[in-house]
Amino acid sequence: MNVLIINMQLNITRAIHDWLFSVMPEGAATITEWVLIAVAYLALFAVAGLYLVLLERKVAAWFQLRLGPNRVGPWGLFQTMADALKLVSKELTSTDRIDKFLYNLAPYFVIVTSLTAIAVFPFSEQFQAFDINIGVFFLFAISSIGVIGILLAGWASNNKFALIGAMRSGLQTISYELSVGLSLLTMVLLTGSLQLSEIVEVQRTGGWLILQGHIPAIIAFCIFIIAGTAETNRAPFDLVEAESELGAGFHTEYSGMKFAYFFLAEFINMFIIASIAVVLFFGAWLSPFGITEGITWFPEVLWFLIKVLIIIFLMMWFRWTFPRLRVDQLLTLEWKYLLPLNLINLVIMAIVIWMKWTI
């Protein structure tokens, strides 16, 4: 069955490609193909985002001795669909004194950047939309643009709670960018390449990077997951929309679909951080110990998703367990602990590679 689907997929994409190039000139065909891929990705990840929201609500319920949504559709599977439908049909409010242009721009900024980042991930050997040679750098760059959207939202909505939230977001992202970058750099030392597909290739032969780099890699992973959680503005780093302090934070003045973009972007960002971790530490779509390597029909994308979901679950676990940090403690954690540790770790990794102590 599965083999059929995979083959069909490949055949279908191949057929569409051939057909496009046969009916129109090469330039137009390429552009059409891009658009088609973009639409497919958009649809896929809008749905993925919705189900991540549902997963979060279910996981929260399990942590909290509840059942979670279970009335809408079988096991509550359509709950977030209903939410999306409602949000689409909800009125878009605004106030008089907002900066209209920036206010309307901000949610798109956030959602577009997070959707763009998804393009470069190697979900499986064939399933990668955009394999550029500076993949890691691209991810790193794109994921930090999103904060501009948050800053715009906070600034443009002319609301003091929103402004405080946006400013917190700014300082949080600027600080934790460093840790994300440096911990990724540590791993790039091992791979010697920024191209994501090559990073996966390195792991196919030499084992997952977290094993190859052993101690420094594990430290890098811990730092990355802390900084990554902070980058996505999730608890315990959710100072941006700290409910008990700032109400709804930077998106206080947004309603309907514009709010939904922020809401969805948070979950897609979580997916991105988890995917980066999977690609750089856990061998992307590679199966553990190569157990499905010989099986040609096995959808490798499944391994990728399983790993991503495990890391997302870990991040949800943080959220439903830890209290929130205060803003100065947040900065202390980054600049006094994570950053020095990261720099030392980078040197250790360099020594490990120099002395050929890798496994």
Added chain:
Amino acid sequence: MGVDKKRFLNQYEAEGLKQVMPEDFPGKVIPGGNGGNIVVTTLDSVINWGRSNSLWPLYFGTSCCAIEMMQTGAPKHDFSRFGFEVARPSARQADLIIIAGTIVNKMGPVLRRLYDQMAEPKYVIAMGACAISGGPFYYNTYSVIKGADHVIPVDVYVPGCPPRPEALLEGMIMLQEKIKTENMSKKVNPIDGFDEGK
């Protein structure tokens, strides 16, 4: 604020029936409307399905009923099963105000502002005796509004002092049923004409 007699509308008065309630009765009855002869179109039913299953309440509780409202969200009663658990701290993102507690004269304008800030479609549940009529604070008090429906239009009334969590759940499910009978083309904003007593 306070009880402004111009705003009263009596159900019997509205239907042209005999006046049975005294003129100075400090309460208002929203005339029964929304009859059964509504043609439910497919689009309506899809939108209504979405809206009814995704009622996000506003964080809003003024007094004792708020504790029972919290209890409704807690493990034993758990309104998250119906998708109600996404409580929003900002009125812009909420669909539903559960007026859990007494509304006093100072709070009245705030409640009204919160209601006005909410995006359409918006719904209101008056939870408990105080929100319905002033409850135990009806007599001899100078500061209590005798019923939150003097301030904003209410969809569902849940009696009790405070109502049990089951009662609130029942009220919320009733609201879902009400939403399922809505008609997009005939839907009127409940606040239209509210201040004039229509």
Added chain:
Amino acid sequence: MISQEVKNKIKTEEYFINMGPQHPAAHGVLRLLLTIDGEIIKNVEPDLGYIHRSIEKMCERDSYQQIVHLTDRMDYLSSNINNEAVCLTVEKALELEVSDRVKVIRTIIAELTRLASHQLWWGVMGMDLGALTTYFYAFRDREMINDIFEETCGARLTMNYNIPGGLMFDIHPNFVQRTKDFIAHFKTKLPEYDRLLTGNVIFEKRTKGVGILTKEDAISFGVSGPVARGSGFASDVRKHHPYSAYDRVAFKEILFTEGDTYSRYKVRMAEMWESMAIIEQLIDNIPEGDIQAPTKAVIKLPKGEYYQRVETARGELGVYINSDGNKNPYRVKFRSPGFSNLSVLNHISKGVKIADLVATMASFDFVIPDIDR
């Protein structure tokens, strides 16, 4: 480095923020006018009255039995203790001696109420600090207490179980067993609370050394309850002016001297253990006796002034009744613990961050209708 000249040109401005009346940390409808410089709080000005229901005025036209049910709605989390306060005042005025059975049952019920209130506080404190799961753990256990109350007096929150002269009705036959079951259950769950929140590094960082209230300030501001005891001010009315059956049980008055948010937290956690200890001492030997002392249908207090202090979950509740001999009191004043506790908020939260203010407020455990009355 920024030169001094540039620094002089940069001007920062303080701004106002309205925290509340509708705000998740407001615990209802408290409104705080914050003057803020960046994230640093310069001044906190509480604006009350968003749930001011004029209970004191209503009391002047109500009979004494009717007053009791209004107090339920005042501090709804310690409703039984509020009822008890009014009943004790009326009984003191009438020089009415209630039976031992009533005293013991009142004490047990009061301590159960205190437990329920502290559970809710714990859940909400966690929520205010960003750990939402605490809320659900607390409500799971609170529901058991509500069930006990429901079985005995038919209500879950606003019980109205005490009446002047005794109790509305006798306890349910299951009451003793269910209370024992609950204590046994909660003894295993309270350490779980500690594991979830108390030892957490972030929690300790957020609460230790935050919102420090000295003992002198606590006394001067009339602070009472766990907030005062967290600052070392021994203010437990149960210990110093015992009423009901508190003179016959052994319990510790929990005192911490640091005066910060963490010590207020610890006081309440320890008080839960003490409450359970009190209940355990009494539950097995509830004496036989009448549950109501005979009172007239219309109670008229002799002319005079009566004052009774009780310890609610929030602190010292004082009931002042001035009677002119009629069936209605001439003036009733409730000295609510929350009102005095709130007055100290501005004093201790100058110069802290917004997040610290939220943590401090959470540790004060405000119930706004108790402040506004």
Added chain:
Amino acid sequence: MKNEDLQNIIIGLGTDLKFSTEASEFLNIIVPKEQLHSVCSQLKSNPDLKFNYAFCITGMDWGKELGVIYHLESTELKHRIVVKVMTEDRENPTLDSVHDIWQTADFHELEVYDFFGIKFNNHPKLRRLFLTPEWEGFPLRKDYVDEANMVIK
């Protein structure tokens, strides 16, 4: 300390102090309003009295006079008294603020101002605390009428 002993000490703190223990469990002291602040500060500072904890401050309308009742306790010496002060001026009642002696008086005086309209000299910021700033009248006075809002039973 016994009430008689307390009375003997307090009697020296001011002139025209009236004492009574009738119909009350505490020793009641009626202080002339001019001496309120000086008597209160001595009640707190006197080493034999040390009334440092004002556990209740009540506004009062006796029909003719308006006034304030202070319930005081010494946390060290464990004795309690009641201080009463009244003014006959119902149009513009004014008393001295004691917020510098017991800081809790700050809020309680706001409450008394709100409900009884008694103004306090030297209060840092006298304002409506519970009611809206434009509220007319002082609701806990006995002569307060509000036909719009109050439904009298």
